[in-house]
Amino acid sequence: xxxxxxxxGDAAHAxxxxxxxxxxxxxxxxxxxxxxxxxxxxxxxxxxxxLAWCHAQHPPCDVIDVIVQDEYTHDxxxxxxxxxxxxxxxx
Numbered sequence: 001x002x003x004x005x006x007x008x009g010d011a012a013h014a015x016x017x018x019x020x021x022x023x024x025x026x027x028x029x030x031x032x033x034x035x036x037x038x039x040x041x042x043x044x045x046x047x048x049x050x051l052a053w054c055h056a057q058h059p060p061c062d063v064i065d066v067i068v069q070d071e072y073t074h075d076x077x078x079x080x081x082x083x084x085x086x087x088x089x090x091x
Contacts, residue, residue, distance in 0.1 A: 038084060047090045050076050057081050 044050050047066070054061035061080035068074055076088040 038081070038086065041086055041088070044088060045090065047074055047076060050078065050088055050090060054078055054080075061086075 040053065044053055051063065054063060057080060059080070061078050064077040064079050064085070066074050066076050074090050076090055078086045078088070
């Protein structure tokens with residue numbers, strides 16, 4: 001019989017794998033055409049990383065909105081580059 005700790009650990013591990021897959025997905029919609037220019041977005045996890053990346057673009061990307069989901073999670077909507085809109089789920 002499995003211990004409760006092992007079951008919980010297995011479930012937490014499985015959930016973290018699912019979240020990583022979801023957080024790394026890049027889908028082009030609307031007028032966005034160049035996935036290679038946006039591929040770096042799949043490596044941004046935190047609000048700090050997103051803001052630094054936006055500032056480093058030429059011209060800088062605009063943060064349109066930051067939606068607080070809870071004390072740890074924020075959705076971030078960014079305009080640019082190349083007239084694309086990006087939506088991030090960050091911690």
